[in-house]
Amino acid sequence: MQGLDASVPVGVGDERTYQVEPLKVALLGCGVVGTEVARLLTSQAEELTARVGAPLELTGIAVRRLGRDRGDLGVDPALLTTDADALVARADVVVEVIGGIEPARALILRAMEHGAGVVTANKALLAEDGPTLFEAAAKHGVDLYYEASVAGAIPLLRPLRESMAGDRVTRVLGIVNGTTNYVLDKMDSTGAGFAEAVEQAQALGYAEADPTADVEGFDAAAKAAILASLAFHTRVSAADVHREGITEVSAADVRAAQQQGCVVKLLAICERVTGADGGDAVSVRVHPAMLPLTHPLAGVREAYNAVYVEAEAAGQLMFYGPGAGGRPTASAVLGDVVAVARHRVTGGRGPGESAYADLPLLPMRDVRTRYHVRLDVADRPGVLAQVAGVFAKHGVSIETVQQRQDDAGRAVLVVVTHTAPDAALSATVDELGELDIVDSVAGVLRVEGGDDR
Amino acid sequence: MQGLDASVPVGVGDERTYQVEPLKVALLGCGVVGTEVARLLTSQAEELTARVGAPLELTGIAVRRLGRDRGDLGVDPALLTTDADALVARADVVVEVIGGIEPARALILRAMEHGAGVVTANKALLAEDGPTLFEAAAKHGVDLYYEASVAGAIPLLRPLRESMAGDRVTRVLGIVNGTTNYVLDKMDSTGAGFAEAVEQAQALGYAEADPTADVEGFDAAAKAAILASLAFHTRVSAADVHREGITEVSAADVRAAQQQGCVVKLLAICERVTGADGGDAVSVRVHPAMLPLTHPLAGVREAYNAVYVEAEAAGQLMFYGPGAGGRPTASAVLGDVVAVARHRVTGGRGPGESAYADLPLLPMRDVRTRYHVRLDVADRPGVLAQVAGVFAKHGVSIETVQQRQDDAGRAVLVVVTHTAPDAALSATVDELGELDIVDSVAGVLRVEGGDDR
Structure with a gap:
């Protein structure tokens, strides 16, 4: 924008001079991410112009109310407006970083109607009502990019939807929430309990005052x-x-995982599985699980995110990086802005929604998982036989059993199963809890990261 | 291709029926990667059609000579041809997996002249004469994709050139050669010497009979x-x-690294540095280096590859996966084929070469690095003072010194420096070797993965 000689080719892949007419970028929201997006759009104007093939002009920033102190945005305060409707109607690219369902959805749809490409970081909206957005994008022939919606700055969606477009993904295991990873990592490294670790995370800004959405x-x-x-x-x-x-x-639980050579992580698990009819189906679930220390995800510490992908031809891949924060998220947003803006200059569009496979979802009860079960038991002969009988009754095969004493000298039985339908495992645990010889079911965690499906 | 109802929308992002006219894909080369590309093109035909928006037709496979037994390619042997020139002239997408400079270059250029998009895995050609290819792609308005040329299946180039297009990359550290990583990992885990580890790698197929290009x-x-x-x-x-x-x-060296809490890796290092004129410059180098065990790359074992990227806004990212092998590489090739083919259907083109920054290269002698130096020294007072004097004379600041005895009871001095120009470090080592009190310079390795630039 500033200082670039418009007559000089800038090498975006062909030899013509770049377009001088700027592309209008409207920013919706000016929180932690929006502020950084505005800053990067301005401070890297020259590089962005070269990469897009045309200057990007930040044409306005929609905020809920004016007059709030926003620190040094590095942009003209006159750009701030409360009239988001008018702003999106005159933009080429609309960046939505408000979050939540409304007014984000209405503004995105309005922007598309006006022919603007959209970049959003709004995971809640995409996960609740993505199809409405994708259909509108297709109808109006515009781009919808959302790299920042998952795992912050980690380039993940583009690899999944483009680089791996010639392969068949079989499993995605993700540490995609920095708050819970920080909490579990503290519990692992310090022995703290859940409540104490959450307090630490809150004190350091890794957890909200109300951490419900994360924990x-x-x-x-x-x-x-x-x-x-x-x-x-x-x-x-x-x-x-x-x-x-x-x-x-x-x-x-965390200590038990350590004794097993494992670490406890909150995992987002997406698997291609065999459905009830023998065809492909999909299992999608989020739960804490024990993961062997040898698994690439086990070493993901603090608030970092990482996503592990298995594909038929590519094998095992992992993507690692900061999962949140204003600057990392803004980096992902700007990568999308460049892609969408380039399409305005050179033609074409990015891939839209791809839902052709339309696989059925396997209910959790039918998903094959592995359980790690710790039981406080009576210290007398025959206990193992009774316990093993309950597993057998539900068709659950046991991989390992350890009998030991806990710190208070009570007898503990630790059972790790082979995979079995989740409902069978769950029913086994319920029945174990009712046995006379079982004082209590001290802990139950699923085990992930193995190969035995 | 087979069994797809041409009248049904397949959801590639807009609502029209997909294109029935197939896109012609020509495959140049039928080695380990080519075989897998052919197999995937055929076995995943239906999914690829849905993702591209048109069927892909494997129209021919150029080989040096016919009649060789090629196992079960799963394709019609009639597709094999020795007339590569004629083949590329009638293709929409040309996949080059021959490798080497010629005839790969001539065929790629010919394909582009005929208006075909090109996908190549040819790192040697790109690194030797990339600009010729990029200029031809720009001139003829066609795509040139090459994800498979670096780090096999790991989606890396697309994130770098697209996802991070709104950010400023400051450093790339890569383990990009599986053979050397396997050799160094074996040396680390078994204590083997270099020659022995190479033999193991050869026996297991991780190293060629002539391992020169790798080692x-x-x-x-x-x-x-x-x-x-x-x-x-x-x-x-x-x-x-x-x-x-x-x-x-x-x-x-490997043992010394372990004593330092480090591991030895062959790193490809690309850094944005300060040039002689105070402006930005680029350092690009490949050498073995000690890396702290806490660095994300330190845990990359066996023949795996990983690339660690630092960017101003995104922070620290890492991409991990198999760096070679027919199927992983074919996965990356097919991702590119889908992208290029989609552009034929929906219009537009991927990003071309972006060389606008045109930063100067900093010569190795001026690059600031850190050295780890092991010296066999005389066991008498005053040695450390003399050694330290040589470092000081060359303006090299010492971070740590350890004096200890090696397994044979000789005195050893281990020095780790702060960063200094590589030439100063190199001159320091040369002069140390000439000191009377230094019996020999037992080992010199650079140290990477720190923050003190």
Whole structure:
């Protein structure tokens, strides 16, 4: 924009001079991410012009109300407006970083009607009502990009929907919520309990005052829905995702995982599985699980995110990076802005929704999982036989059993199963709890990251 | 292709029926990768049709000679031809997996003249003469995709040139050669020497009978050139890359690294640095280096590849996966085929070469690095003072010194420096070798993965 000689070719892949007419970028929302998007649009104007093939002009920033102190945005305060409707109607590219369902959805749809390409970081909206957005994008022939909606700055959606377009994804395991990973990592490294670790996370800004959306797995479930939709070319909404949070994970669970050579992680799991009719189906779920230390995801510490992908031809891949934060998220948003803006200059469009496979969702009860079960038991002969009998009755095969004493000298039985339908495992645990010789079911966690499906 | 009802919309992002006229795909080369590409094109025909929006027809496979037993390709042997020239002239998409400079270059250029989009896995050609290909692609208005040329199946180039297009990359550290990573990993885990580890790698098929291209760093240098070009929007060829292989890495070096809490890796390093004029410059180099165990790349075992990227806004990212092999590489090739084919159906083109930044290359002698130096020294007072004096004379600041005895009871001095110009470090080592009190310079390795630039 500034200081670029319009007559000089800038090498975006062909030899003509770049377009001088700027593309109008409208920014909806000016929170942590919006502020950074505005800053990058301005501070990297020259590089962005070269990469897009035309200057990008930040034409306005829609905010709920004017007059709030917004620090040094590095942009003209006159750009701020409360009239988002008017703003989107005159933009070439609309960047939505408001979050939530409304008014984000209405503004995105309005922008598309006016022919603007849209970049959004809105995982909640995509996971709740993605099809409405995708259909509008298709109808109006505009781009809809949303790299920042999952795992912040990690380039993940583009690889999934483009680089792996010639392959068949079989499994996605993601650590996609930084707050819960921070909490579980602290529990692992310090031995803290859940409540204490959450307090630490809150004190350091890694957790909200009300951490429900994170610790109950809602945030991860929205991201799991987006990942599964892309990986399996099938519409999956947040409501389709089986969801369990980490509030029940105890310090004892974490210690038990360590004794097993494992670490506890909240995983977003998307799997291509065999359905009831023998054809392909999809399982999408979010729950805490034990993961062997040898698994690439086990080393993901603090608030980092990582997504592990298995595909038939590509094999095992992993993508790792910061999952949140204003600047990382803004980086992902701007990558999308460049893609959408380039399409305005050179023609063409990015891939739209791909839901042709339309695979059925396998209910959680039918999904094959592995359980790690810790039982406080009576210290007398015959206990193992009784316990093993309950597993056998439900058709659950046991992989390992350890009998040992806990710190208080009580007898503990630790059972790790082979895979079995989740409902059978769950019923086994219920029945174990009713045995006279079982004082209590001290802990139950699924085990992931193995190969035995 | 087979069994798809042409009248049904297949959801590639708009609502029209897909194109029935197939796109002609020509495959040049039928080695390990080519065979898998042919197999995937055929076995996943239906899914590829849905993703592209038109059927892909494998129209021919150019081979050097007919009649060789090629196992079960799953394709009609009548597709094989020795007339590559005629084949590329009638293709919409040309896939080049021959490798080497000629005839690959001539065929790619001929394909582009005929208006075909090109997908290649040819790192040697791209690193030696990329600009010729990029200019031809721009001139003829066709796509040139090459995801498979670096780090096999790991989606890496697309994230770098698209997802991070709104950010400023500051550093790329890559383990991009599986053979050398396997060799170094075996040396690390078993204590084997270089020659023994190479033999193991050869026995298991991880190293060629003549491992020169890998162990001398030529393969990694070609990939470093491609990565640096993309990361810094600057033309970098293999000849610009400072290259050192791993043939001099000894079992003692690996042990010394372990004692330092490090592991030895062959790294492709691309950095945005400060040039002689105070402006931005680029350093591109391949050499073995000690990496702290806490660095995300340190855990990359066996023949796996991984690339670590630092960007101003995104922060620290890592991409991990299989770096070679027929099926993983074919996965990357097919992702590109889908992208190029989609552009034929929906219009538009992918990003071309982006070399607008045109940053100068900093010569190795001026690059700031850190050295780890092991010296066998005389066991008498005053040694440390003399050694420290040599470092000081060359303006090299010492971070740590350890004096200890080696397994044979001789005195050893281990020095780790702060960063200094590589030439100053190199001159320091030369002068140390001439000191009377230094019996020998037992080992020198650079240290990477720190923050102190």
